[in-house]
Amino acid sequence: MTQLNIEKPIDLLRRLPIDREVLLIAPAGCGKTQALATRAAALIQQGSVRSPRRLLALTYSNKARDNLRVRLRSELPASAQQLVQVSTLHGFAGRVTAAHGRCLGLDMTRTLPEQGALRRLRRDAGISYQNSDYVDGILTRHKRNAGIDDQALLDALADSGCREAVAYEQALRAEGRVDFDDMLRYGARLLKLERVARLYRQHFAGALVDEVQDLSLLQLEMIESIGERRVTYAGDPEQGIYAFAGAEPASIFRRLREREPELVPLTVSYRSSPAVLRAVNALASGTGAPVLTCHDSTKWAEDCAFASLVSTNEDAEARHLLRFIRDYMHGYPERSIGILTRGNRRLSYLLPVLTHAGLTFQDWSVPTHVPSVMALLRRHAAAACADPGSPTTHGERLVELCTADAALGDVTTHDEVRSAVDILLDQVTPGVPLSQVVARMPTPQQPDRPVAPGLHVLTGHAGKGQEFDLVIIVGLEDGKIPDFRATTSVAIAEERRVLHVMLSRAKHSLLITRIENETRTPRWVAPAKRSPWWDLLAEVATEIGARPAR
Numbered sequence: 001m002t003q004l005n006i007e008k009p010i011d012l013l014r015r016l017p018i019d020r021e022v023l024l025i026a027p028a029g030c031g032k033t034q035a036l037a038t039r040a041a042a043l044i045q046q047g048s049v050r051s052p053r054r055l056l057a058l059t060y061s062n063k064a065r066d067n068l069r070v071r072l073r074s075e076l077p078a079s080a081q082q083l084v085q086v087s088t089l090h091g092f093a094g095r096v097t098a099a100h101g102r103c104l105g106l107d108m109t110r111t112l113p114e115q116g117a118l119r120r121l122r123r124d125a126g127i128s129y130q131n132s133d134y135v136d137g138i139l140t141r142h143k144r145n146a147g148i149d150d151q152a153l154l155d156a157l158a159d160s161g162c163r164e165a166v167a168y169e170q171a172l173r174a175e176g177r178v179d180f181d182d183m184l185r186y187g188a189r190l191l192k193l194e195r196v197a198r199l200y201r202q203h204f205a206g207a208l209v210d211e212v213q214d215l216s217l218l219q220l221e222m223i224e225s226i227g228e229r230r231v232t233y234a235g236d237p238e239q240g241i242y243a244f245a246g247a248e249p250a251s252i253f254r255r256l257r258e259r260e261p262e263l264v265p266l267t268v269s270y271r272s273s274p275a276v277l278r279a280v281n282a283l284a285s286g287t288g289a290p291v292l293t294c295h296d297s298t299k300w301a302e303d304c305a306f307a308s309l310v311s312t313n314e315d316a317e318a319r320h321l322l323r324f325i326r327d328y329m330h331g332y333p334e335r336s337i338g339i340l341t342r343g344n345r346r347l348s349y350l351l352p353v354l355t356h357a358g359l360t361f362q363d364w365s366v367p368t369h370v371p372s373v374m375a376l377l378r379r380h381a382a383a384a385c386a387d388p389g390s391p392t393t394h395g396e397r398l399v400e401l402c403t404a405d406a407a408l409g410d411v412t413t414h415d416e417v418r419s420a421v422d423i424l425l426d427q428v429t430p431g432v433p434l435s436q437v438v439a440r441m442p443t444p445q446q447p448d449r450p451v452a453p454g455l456h457v458l459t460g461h462a463g464k465g466q467e468f469d470l471v472i473i474v475g476l477e478d479g480k481i482p483d484f485r486a487t488t489s490v491a492i493a494e495e496r497r498v499l500h501v502m503l504s505r506a507k508h509s510l511l512i513t514r515i516e517n518e519t520r521t522p523r524w525v526a527p528a529k530r531s532p533w534w535d536l537l538a539e540v541a542t543e544i545g546a547r548p549a550r
């Protein structure tokens with residue numbers, strides 16, 4: 001493996017030929033996504049890629065895809081910006097399945113996962129909140145094995161002894177449906193067919209892949225069969241937080257390193273202030289992870305801070321946070337604030353308080369807040385509701401029109417549109433038809449800014465690859481961070497990485513919170529144990545009280 005310390009990494013990326021495989025490996029905020037955009041621009045400039053259409057850029061989530069699009073815009077000439085094919089892995093696998101699924105004998109009218117139907121099948125198969133982690137783990141593990149066909153999959157599930165997984169899979173096959181794991185499985189299986197892989201190989205001159213630590217080996221094989229050695233990979237082992245969903249960061253990095261790519265390490269943070277890096281480095285201490293240094297500590301204003309807040313209970317915390325957030329928004333109206341949690345329960349205290357005080361926020365778990373989905377719904381609402389019909393008929397028509405308008409095989413958008421329409425249909429009342437409900441949805445954020453100024457509420461997982469001026473991490477108690485379901489040392493290590501991802505989303509400032517007493521039921525309040533990582537962080541934080549400083 002070549003390790004280059006002499007040449008500046010970015011200059012090297014600009015110079016390397018397209019058939020030199022590259023692995024960009026760096027801690028959070030060191031510019032991996034930006035460097036991928038630089039590499040894309042360089043490949044086009046070198047003439048290695050005849051048309052930007054022939055460059056494939058893959059990410060894991062929709063937000064990461066939007067983020068990469070924005071970065072490409074900053075590096076590419078206007079004529080090329082829209083042409084680079086930026087997709088999520090699921091979206092790309094969906095596109096391959098939609099185009100070639102017949103080769104596997106798939107029912108082509110059902111090659112996109114339908115969330116409603118999948119929920120029904122799961123319920124009927126006995127998959128519930130209590131056993132879903134266990135059953136999903138078994139399904140995901142088996143489905144991510146590229147080599148097995150449908151019958152072999154059923155046999156393997158039967159051997160696992162998990163009745164619910166077998167029942168679900170049988171029902172899925174009986175209805176000719178696919179779920180999200182199937183999308184990847186079929187996409188990968190199709191790309192194992194030389195005649196299919198050749199088509200994509202010939203079309204795409206090169207590929208860029210962000211967040212490789214989230215890939216499964218099956219997904220990596222899918223990319224390899226298209227890109228061969230003309231791929232630039234970017235990732236960070238410390239941000240591997242999807243092992244529960246089948247990601248295999250250790251195997252992925254091992255396999256990539258065995259291929260002897262040009263290893264391009266990036267080592268300084270462009271994202272975070274020294275105050276934020278103090279927290280990130282405190283959490284990393286003792287894990288062997290590299291210590292992050294700030295690219296230019298003089299550019300950060302004095303008001304950057306890392307603070308901790310301890311409250312007696314959830315209500316007190318919500319009140320403190322309301323004051324803090326109001327103050328911050330008043331002082332810095334142009335900044336973004338991300339409230340990050342590990343789960344939703346704590347939000348049931350905080351969000352009503354914010355709403356009651358008139359603060360608006362973008363809830364990332366609600367698909368009606370996804371700008372691309374909102375744009376589709378707005379575009380087609382009038383046509384979908386033009387003919388007489390029930391709200392459900394209008395809703396179905398709206399889903400059809402939006403899906404037809406989304407990119408071919410864009411499974412994630414399809415799924416989000418359907419979930420959004422379900423939510424909107426709940427708001428239809430006798431005097432307020434669906435078209436009107438769509439019309440009164442909040443205005444989409446600026447499309448060229450994946451994170452707009454103002455308040456955002458999201459989970460640590462959803463925040464991956466994103467950044468906010470201020471990050472507030474709520475609920476550093478044992479059972480929340482780490483999640484109570486993490487019982488093995490491997491699972492707890494992944495929880496620490498989730499916290500690392502949350503901390504490292506912050507640019508200027510960071511606030512962590514915990515409560516001393518937790519309301520388990522309206523009549524049962526129990527002492528809350530601090531997170532095992534609280535002391536480590538609190539030691540380097542400034543403690544704030546009821547009237548916090550910025």
Ligand SMILES: Nc1ncnc2c1ncn2[C@@H]1O[C@H](COP(=O)(O)OP(=O)(O)OP(=O)(O)O)[C@@H](O)[C@H]1O
Nearest residue numbers: 027028029030031032033034035236270271465466
């Ligand atoms: N060379 C650079 N000069 C100035 N700013 C940069 C540079 N590279 C990246 N940045 C900025 O630093 C921030 C972090 O960059 P980026 O998101 O690319 O990092 P990353 O390594 O992909 O982070 P993560 O792993 O957390 O997703 C962004 O705001 C980006 O605009």
